Amino acid sequence: MTMVEDKLETVTLTDRQKKAQRSRSIAIGVALAVLVVIFYIATIVKFGHNLGTM
Amino acid sequence: MALVDETSIDQAAFRMSEATAGDFFALLKPRVMSLVVFTAFVGLVAAPVTINPLLAVIAILAIAIGAGASGALNMWYDADIDAVMTRTASRPVPAGRIQPHEALTFGLILSVLSVMTLGVLVNWLSATLLAFTIFFYAVVYTMWLKRWTPQNIVIGGAAGAIPPVIGWAAVTGSVSLESIVLFLIIFLWTPPHFWALALFKSDDYQRAGIPMMPNVAGQASTRRQIFAYALVLAPVGVLPWLLGYATPVYGVAALLLGAGFVWYAWKVLQMADDDRVMKPAKALFAYSLLYLFAIFAAYLADSVVERALAMGGA
Numbered sequence: 001m002t003m004v005e006d007k008l009e010t011v012t013l014t015d016r017q018k019k020a021q022r023s024r025s026i027a028i029g030v031a032l033a034v035l036v037v038i039f040y041i042a043t044i045v046k047f048g049h050n051l052g053t054m
Numbered sequence: 055m056a057l058v059d060e061t062s063i064d065q066a067a068f069r070m071s072e073a074t075a076g077d078f079f080a081l082l083k084p085r086v087m088s089l090v091v092f093t094a095f096v097g098l099v100a101a102p103v104t105i106n107p108l109l110a111v112i113a114i115l116a117i118a119i120g121a122g123a124s125g126a127l128n129m130w131y132d133a134d135i136d137a138v139m140t141r142t143a144s145r146p147v148p149a150g151r152i153q154p155h156e157a158l159t160f161g162l163i164l165s166v167l168s169v170m171t172l173g174v175l176v177n178w179l180s181a182t183l184l185a186f187t188i189f190f191y192a193v194v195y196t197m198w199l200k201r202w203t204p205q206n207i208v209i210g211g212a213a214g215a216i217p218p219v220i221g222w223a224a225v226t227g228s229v230s231l232e233s234i235v236l237f238l239i240i241f242l243w244t245p246p247h248f249w250a251l252a253l254f255k256s257d258d259y260q261r262a263g264i265p266m267m268p269n270v271a272g273q274a275s276t277r278r279q280i281f282a283y284a285l286v287l288a289p290v291g292v293l294p295w296l297l298g299y300a301t302p303v304y305g306v307a308a309l310l311l312g313a314g315f316v317w318y319a320w321k322v323l324q325m326a327d328d329d330r331v332m333k334p335a336k337a338l339f340a341y342s343l344l345y346l347f348a349i350f351a352a353y354l355a356d357s358v359v360e361r362a363l364a365m366g367g368a
Contacts, residue, residue, distance in 0.1 A: 013070055020072045027075030038112055042175040045106050 073156065077146040081129050081157055082122025082164075089346070090121040090217045093240060096350045097221030097233055100357040105176075105225045113176045113224040117217060120168035120184045124213070126161030127192035130154050132200075135262040141255060161192070172224070180224040187216045201263070204270040211244030212237075218350075232299050235290070236353070242287040243346055246280040246319060250339040253277070253322070254332040277323050280338070284319035288312030291349050304356040311349050314341060 013021065094117045098110055105113070129136065129147050137148035146152040165188050173181030195210030203209075215237045222233035252259055252266040253276060259266040267276040291312045295305030318341045321334040 011070060016072055017070045020074045021070075023074040023076070024071075024078070027078070038115070038171070039175075041108050042112055045108050046175070 069153075071153070071156070073146065073152045077151045078160060080146050081126040081152065081160060082119075083125030083128075084122075086125060086214075087118050087121050090214070091118045092347070093236070093350055094118075094217035094221035096354045096357075097218030097236055098225055099221075099354055100232070100236075101222050101225035103226055109176055110225075113172060113180065113221070116168045116172040116176070117180075117184060117220055117224075119164050120172070120188055121217065123161045123164035123168060124188040124191040126157050126164065127188070128196045130157035130161060131192070131196050133157075135201075135264060138262050139255075139258040141258060165192075176224045177227050179227055179229070180220050183216060183220045183223055183229075187213050187220070190216075202265070204265045204267045206265070207248040208245050211241050211248075214244060215240035231297070232294070235293050235297065235299070236350075238290050238293070239287070239349065240346065242283060242290055243342060246283045246287070246315075247339065247342040247346075249276050249280050250322065250335045250342060253335040254339075274327065277325060281316075281319045281323040284316045288316050291315075294353060300353060300356045301360055304352050307352040308349055311345050311352075315345050318342075 091114055095114055098105070098113065129145055132142075133145075133147040133154055136142035136145050142148065147154055147157050165185075169181050169185045169188070172184055191210070191213035195206065195213055199206040199210050218236035218240070219229055219233045222236075223229055249267050252268050253273060256266065256268040256273070260269050267279065271279075288309075289312065291308040292305055294300040295302060295308065318334070318338040322338050325332065325334045
């Protein structure tokens with residue numbers, strides 16, 4: 001199986017493609033991290049508000 | 055014999071993307087987004103009640119992403135006409151850096167994400183308004199009006215005018231006359247702004263087959279309509295003061311800014327038919343950007359100062 005998988009590796013990224021891919025990966029990582037922080041903060045804010053009104 | 059036959063991949067059909075994060079950011083039309091963010095922020099701050107500052111930041115972010123998503127959907131659909139216009143030929147899709155299906159997927163994902171985020175974390179009225187704005191811009195304006203009628207940017211301008219209403223709704227959970235006046239200012243500002251651009255870019259629009267007003271009704275008619283809109287816009291800009299929503303300081307600022315708009319529109323009206331340089335149209339286009347920023351900044355400053363004085367006096 002390893003031989004077959006090795007043979008299927010037919011796409012070699014150019015330097016420009018690698019650079020672009022890295023740029024996209026970083027952006028997706030940052031966006032996901034921001035999303036996590038946003039939902040964390042919003043949960044604390046809304047949860048805290050609900051606790052205060054109980 | 056291998057389980058899977060190895061075949062050489064057709065590089066043209068299976069092209070590895072060279073699009074950078076910057077190209078995807080360009081799909082969001084950052085310059086348009088900045089105007090959306092600013093006007094939504096003004097609506098949010100001018101509202102008579104306050105919201106948790108963190109939720110306010112999240113609301114503005116969601117509105118910005120939603121506006122960007124509609125920009126991406128617009129660039130996906132308009133790639134064919136963007137390619138033949140000098141102003142837009144270097145955009146990521148017509149330039150080939152991003153494939154159309156990538157722009158479409160990007161736009162759809164961000165649309166859903168922004169609307170759901172605003173709905174879940176802020177309120178569903180503002181989320182509904184944001185969803186309507188995205189739909190109106192991407193479907194009603196881009197897919198229908200833009201290629202069909204010279205009134206495209208008049209009706210389509212509603213999409214760009216809603217952000218302050220969304221900002222207001224994010225805080226209050228309602229839509230009031232005050233936020234509708236802010237909507238009206240942008241709505242009436244849009245035709246003279248874009249027609250000024252269409253005057254000196256009419257060759258571009260002609261080549262792309264877009265029925266902008268100068269290409270359909272002629273330059274003289276467009277100049278008259280620009281002036282007519284300026285005459286309506288100027289007093290509407292003063293309305294917040296006349297209706298008691300702003301102080302006389304804002305009223306005077308809006309009056310002066312409106313007079314400037316009418317002046318620049320008047321210069322466009324006086325432009326000669328054979329004027330190819332079209333300095334007055336370019337000047338009006340530049341001034342219109344300044345006008346919108348300044349009148350919203352004046353309204354924002356007026357609201358903040360008035361509230362601070364009220365709190366100080368209390």
